[in-house]
Amino acid sequence: MAHLELCAPCVFALEAVVSREIKALGFVVNKVEDGRVYFLSDEYGIARANLWLRTADRVLLKIGEFYATSFEELFENTKSLPWDEWIPKEGSFPAAKASSVRSKLFSTSDIQSIVKKAVVEKLKEKYRINWFSECGASYPIHIFVFKDKVTIYLDTSGVSLHKRGYREIGSPAPIRETLAAALVSLTPWKEGRLLIDPFCGSGTIPIEAALKGLNIAPGLKRSFVSEKWFRIPEKLWDRARQEAQDSIKYDNDIRIQGYDIDDKVIKIARSNAKKAGVEDYIHFQQRDVRDFSSKEKYGFIVTNPPYGERLEDIKTVEQLYKDMGKVFSTLDTWSFYILTAHDGFERYFGRKADKKRKLYNGMMKTDLYQYFGPKPPKKDTID
Numbered sequence: 001m002a003h004l005e006l007c008a009p010c011v012f013a014l015e016a017v018v019s020r021e022i023k024a025l026g027f028v029v030n031k032v033e034d035g036r037v038y039f040l041s042d043e044y045g046i047a048r049a050n051l052w053l054r055t056a057d058r059v060l061l062k063i064g065e066f067y068a069t070s071f072e073e074l075f076e077n078t079k080s081l082p083w084d085e086w087i088p089k090e091g092s093f094p095a096a097k098a099s100s101v102r103s104k105l106f107s108t109s110d111i112q113s114i115v116k117k118a119v120v121e122k123l124k125e126k127y128r129i130n131w132f133s134e135c136g137a138s139y140p141i142h143i144f145v146f147k148d149k150v151t152i153y154l155d156t157s158g159v160s161l162h163k164r165g166y167r168e169i170g171s172p173a174p175i176r177e178t179l180a181a182a183l184v185s186l187t188p189w190k191e192g193r194l195l196i197d198p199f200c201g202s203g204t205i206p207i208e209a210a211l212k213g214l215n216i217a218p219g220l221k222r223s224f225v226s227e228k229w230f231r232i233p234e235k236l237w238d239r240a241r242q243e244a245q246d247s248i249k250y251d252n253d254i255r256i257q258g259y260d261i262d263d264k265v266i267k268i269a270r271s272n273a274k275k276a277g278v279e280d281y282i283h284f285q286q287r288d289v290r291d292f293s294s295k296e297k298y299g300f301i302v303t304n305p306p307y308g309e310r311l312e313d314i315k316t317v318e319q320l321y322k323d324m325g326k327v328f329s330t331l332d333t334w335s336f337y338i339l340t341a342h343d344g345f346e347r348y349f350g351r352k353a354d355k356k357r358k359l360y361n362g363m364m365k366t367d368l369y370q371y372f373g374p375k376p377p378k379k380d381t382i383d
C-alpha cells in the first residue's frame with residue numbers, strides 16, 4: 001500500500017471538527033489550512049475516509065505541488081507528475097475544478113486547459129498512443145493555486161460528500177448535511193440523551209444525529225468515483241463497507257425528535273429518514289415551536305430556525321425569536337445550539353450565548369449560538 005497524502009476540503013471554520021473526525025478514523029493529520037485538512041493514508045484509507053467523513057466536502061488525493069508564474073511552468077511541472085501511476089489508458093480525466101487566489105496565473109479556464117493538455121502529453125508518452133477514448137473510470141482533476149503555489153489533486157469522491165443519498169426531495173431551505181453533522185458534533189450529545197430540532201424542515205439535523213448516534217457511516221448508501229479505480233480494488237471497498245456495516249450500533253438508546261410548523265416538510269423529513277434507514281429512531285411531528293414543552297431534563301436543542309431572508313420576513317422572525325426565548329426559558333437544564341444568519345438573535349431571544357461560533361452555510365455567514373446546560377448527575381453506581 002502506498003503512502004498517500006490526502007486532503008479533506010471543508011467549510012471555513014470547520015477544520016477542527018474535520019481534523020477530529022480524521023484522527024478518530026486513525027489517520028495522521030499532517031497539516032491544517034483554511035478550509036483544508038491534510039492527512040496521510042493509503043488506498044484503503046481513501047475508501048474509509050469517503051465512507052466515514054461526516055463533515056468534509058470530499059476526499060482529494062494529492063498528485064503534486066510546485067510553483068508556477070507562467071503557463072509554460074504550469075505545463076512542464078504538471079507534465080512531470082506521475083499521472084500514469086493513477087490514470088489508465090482508457091481513463092477519463094477532466095480538469096474538473098480550478099481556483100486561483102493571489103497568484104499571477106488567475107484565469108481558471110486557462111489553468112484547466114493547460115493542465116489537461118499537460119496530462120494528455122504525459123500519458124501519450126507513457127502509453128505510446130495519440131488519442132484517448134476516455135471511456136473508462138473517471139479521474140477528476142482539481143487544481144488549487146494560492147500565492148503562485150499550484151497543488152494538483154485527483155478527486156476520489158466525485159459527487160460532493162454532503163450528498164449522502166437520502167435527500168432526494170428537500171424543503172425550501174435545507175441545511176447542508178455536512179454542516180448539520182458538524183452542528184451535532186459540536187455538542188456533547190450522545191446516546192441516552194434527548195436531541196430535538198423544533199425547526200427540522202426536511203429533517204437533516206435529526207437524521208445526521210441519528211446516523212452519528214448509531215455509528216452509521218454516512219457514505220454507506222452512495223457510491224464514489226474512486227470505486228472504479230484500478231489502484232483501489234473492489235475487495236478493498238468491500239472490506240471498508242463490511243467494516244462500516246459491522247460497526248453499526250442498532251441497540252444504542254437513540255432519542256431524537258423533529259418538529260416543524262409545516263406539515264408538508266414533516267412528510268418529507270419522514271421520507272428522508274426512511275431512505276437513510278433511521279426512521280425508527282426519530283419521532284417527527286407537526287408542531288409550532290410556541291407549543292413546545294417538555295418534562296424531560298438535560299436535553300439538547302440543535303436547530304437552524306428561519307432567519308428572515310427577505311426584509312418583510314424579518315419582523316416575523318424577530319417575534320419568533322422572542323417567543324422561542326420564552327418557550328425555551330422553561331427548559332432550565334437543557335443546552336441550546338442555534339444557527340442563524342440574523343445578527344440580532346441574542347437580543348430577541350433574550351439571552352446572551354455562552355459561546356458564539358462563526359460558521360458558513362454555503363456562502364452565507366451564520367453564527368452558532370451556544371447555550372450550555374448543566375451536566376446531568378452521574379448515575380449512582382451503588383445499589
Ligand SMILES: C[S@@+](CC[C@H](N)C(=O)[O-])C[C@H]1O[C@@H](n2cnc3c(N)ncnc32)[C@H](O)[C@@H]1O
Binds near residue numbers: 174198200204
Ligand atoms: C431554515 S428552515 C430549517 C431547515 C432544516 N434544517 C432542513 O434541513 O430542512 C426553518 C424551518 O422552520 C420552520 N418554521 C417556521 N416557523 C415555525 C414555527 N413557528 N414553529 C416551528 N417551525 C417553524 C419552517 O417551516 C422551516 O422548515
